[in-house]
Amino acid sequence: MRAPNSLKQEFLKKWISGLQMCSTCSKNMSILERKKAIKLSADVAMASARNGRTCWSRALIANASKNDKDKLLVEHILGNSEFQRLNKISTMRPTMTNKRVRCKKILKRSCGTIRRVSKRVVPQKILASCVAKRLSTKRTQVLKSLVPGGEFMDDASLIEETLDYIMSLQTQIDVMRSLANATELVLSRKNEQW
Numbered sequence: 593m594r595a596p597n598s599l600k601q602e603f604l605k606k607w608i609s610g611l612q613m614c615s616t617c618s619k620n621m622s623i624l625e626r627k628k629a630i631k632l633s634a635d636v637a638m639a640s641a642r643n644g645r646t647c648w649s650r651a652l653i654a655n656a657s658k659n660d661k662d663k664l665l666v667e668h669i670l671g672n673s674e675f676q677r678l679n680k681i682s683t684m685r686p687t688m689t690n691k692r693v694r695c696k697k698i699l700k701r702s703c704g705t706i707r708r709v710s711k712r713v714v715p716q717k718i719l720a721s722c723v724a725k726r727l728s729t730k731r732t733q734v735l736k737s738l739v740p741g742g743e744f745m746d747d748a749s750l751i752e753e754t755l756d757y758i759m760s761l762q763t764q765i766d767v768m769r770s771l772a773n774a775t776e777l778v779l780s781r782k783n784e785q786w
Contacts, residue, residue, distance in 0.1 A: 599641055599760075600767050606637035607767070610669045632662055633669065634768070638760050640670050647749065648757045651741025 610633030614626070621629065636656050639649035656666045732750070736742035739754050 596763065599763055602641040603637050603763060604767050604771070606640050606669050607634055610634075610637050610665060613665055613668045629665070632656060633665060634764055636666050636669050638764050642756075642760065646753055646756050647745060648740045648742070648753050649760075651744075655740065 611630065614629040614633055635652055639652040642649040644650050644653070653666060653670070656662045732747060735754060736745065736750060739745075739750065739757050742750055742753070745753060
């Protein structure tokens with residue numbers, strides 16, 4: 593992983609580029625549309641700062657590229673060549689993993705029928721392990737829904753991608769806080785001069 597400062601600088605550079613693109617279109621936007629555009633530009637800037645090295649960043653860029661209006665913003669932030677490269681990678685990946693998801697669903701269904709038959713006489717220890725497995729499975733499903741592209745990951749890569757995604761979100765927060773603090777400082781100095 594990159595040094596945190598270079599990641600922050602790369603994110604800030606790309607995010608400001610995305611915000612400039614949004615500001616040219618903001619005359620006709622409602623407040624909710626502006627909010628969505630700012631969030632989208634921050635997410636795409638962070639994903640592009642990771643250079644498509646992670647599954648979540650490729651999934652986020654692919655999801656943002658589906659909408660024609662958002663596709664322009666993504667292409668502006670990434671640049672044309674980087675956009676083409678990441679778009680090619682992200683379109684190839686889900687087709688391979690969809691088969692795996694379908695197979696898991698079939699496997700779960702078949703295992704479910706076996707479990708129903710064998711549940712008649714169950715010792716307390718086995719029952720506790722079944723409850724723990726169910727809780728673990730539910731929490732894993734929730735985690736997969738939170739991480740972009742998580743539904744296509746196995747459990748081990750999900751943990752790794754989640755950690756990277758959390759670190760990237762923390763970087764986003766740090767940059768946004770420092771930008772807000774700098775803006776507040778500038779505004780307070782202007783008010784003092786008046």
